[in-house]
Structures are given as structure tokens and as C-alpha cells.
Amino acid sequence: MPKLSEAIAGELVRDIVASGMRIGDHLAPEATMLVDYGVGRESLREALRLLESQGLITIKRGPGGGPVVAGVDPLYLARTTSLFFHVGGATYDEVLEAWQVLEPALAAQIARRPGRADVARALGPYLYPQDDTGQVQEAKDTGFHTAVAELSGSRVMILLLQSLGHMLVDHVAEALSRVEDWEGVEREHAEIAEAILNGRPAKAQHLMDLHIAGVRASCATRWPERMLDPVVWQ
Numbered sequence: 001m002p003k004l005s006e007a008i009a010g011e012l013v014r015d016i017v018a019s020g021m022r023i024g025d026h027l028a029p030e031a032t033m034l035v036d037y038g039v040g041r042e043s044l045r046e047a048l049r050l051l052e053s054q055g056l057i058t059i060k061r062g063p064g065g066g067p068v069v070a071g072v073d074p075l076y077l078a079r080t081t082s083l084f085f086h087v088g089g090a091t092y093d094e095v096l097e098a099w100q101v102l103e104p105a106l107a108a109q110i111a112r113r114p115g116r117a118d119v120a121r122a123l124g125p126y127l128y129p130q131d132d133t134g135q136v137q138e139a140k141d142t143g144f145h146t147a148v149a150e151l152s153g154s155r156v157m158i159l160l161l162q163s164l165g166h167m168l169v170d171h172v173a174e175a176l177s178r179v180e181d182w183e184g185v186e187r188e189h190a191e192i193a194e195a196i197l198n199g200r201p202a203k204a205q206h207l208m209d210l211h212i213a214g215v216r217a218s219c220a221t222r223w224p225e226r227m228l229d230p231v232v233w234q
Helices: 004-018 030-037 041-053 074-088 092-111 117-126 134-151 155-177 182-197 201-222 224-228
Strands: 057-060 066-069
Touching (some): 004 030, 004 041, 030 041, 041 066, 074 155, 092 134, 092 155, 092 201, 117 134, 117 182, 182 201, 201 224
16 A cells, blocks of 8 residues: 555646646645645655656745646656666666667658658658767767657657666766767668658668667677676666
8 A cells, every 4th residue: 555645646646637737837835735635744745755756846945936847757767767677687788678679660660650741850850961070979869769769659659768768878878879980870870761751661670670789789799798787776
């Protein structure tokens, strides 16, 4: 049975969603919530701290402050997931494996989509290399995979893939940033984007699989110990 504070946190979340509150909206004043939820001040504040720790609200201090809706950030899902991965003994190679299973299938799904305008807008910038500095290209690399995830239109898939991305970037950033030359990465992105835009699902899936397999293989070759380490909770 959940603690009282956890039950209150659940009620707060349900009310935030049901009332259609948006990022930046203020929750009711504390005195109002104490009456509405029929609880004591300490239980309510603990519930708010639980939501704050998950990044769902921010608590502003001072006059005019209070709890404010913060939205859904996959970074917090990555942190929570990494805790369970760590306790369960999952390795970084297994995180890469999950990425390799999910995103190629997603690329094929998007390539089958009849409407192409949204795909062209999202993937058009990746058709041709534009920059030659490692920093910019690394940002573009992250942006490419984010664009693919968002094209799925599935909130579950977007959160899963972006949380895996956060985990890899935050935990294995040095390894990933040195895996391959960024010109080659951009070329692979352009080939995948072209296959998706041309409505070729089998080719898009194959190219995405090769792309991620290459990253995974390079990591395994250069940092074998790191890839077999349990995921760290951070």
C-alpha cells in the first residue's frame, strides 16, 4: 500500500492531467490544496517533493512562488531507469543493444507512412553535411536520432528512445564522441534520411541497423571494459 504522500502525489498528477494544465502553470496555493486533499502540511509537502524529484514540477521560492508544472523530461526517466538497470546488473552494451533493436524498426515504420511533409521537414536538414566541427556535428547527431523518435508520433517511443539517448550521452559521452569520424556519421544519417523520405522501409531499417551496429562495435573495440560495466545510477 502506498504511503500517504505517494497517494497524494498520484492525485496531484491526475488532477494536473485532467485539468489540462500546461508547463508554467501554477498549482493551487498550499492552503487550498490542504483543504482539497484533506491532508496535513507535511504530507502535502512530501508529495510535492516527490513530484519535484521526478522533474514534473518546480517549486519556486519567495513571494509569488509555489509549485509550478514543469512538463515531462526524458532526462528524469533516464535517471530512474538507470537506477533499475544498475540494480539489475544491466550493462552499457545492453543499452546499446536496446537502441539497436528499437530504432531500425522505427525507421522502417516511418518510411511506410503515406504522408511525407512532416518527414521532409524533420529529416531534410540531415540530407547533406553542413558543418565541419566536431562539436556542431555531435549536436546534429543527437538531433537526428531525436527527430526520428519524434516522427514516430508515439509518446512511449519518444520517451523510451530519448531516455536511452540521455543515458548514453551522459554516461558514455567520451566514448561516443570519439567512435567514428563525424563526416562518416553525417553521411550515414543522410543515407538513412533519404531511404525514409523515399518510402523504402527495408532499406531504412537496414541502414539504421548498420549505423547503430557500427557505433556499438566501435565502443566494444575501444572500450570493452566500459561496455561490460553495469549501468551507473546518476
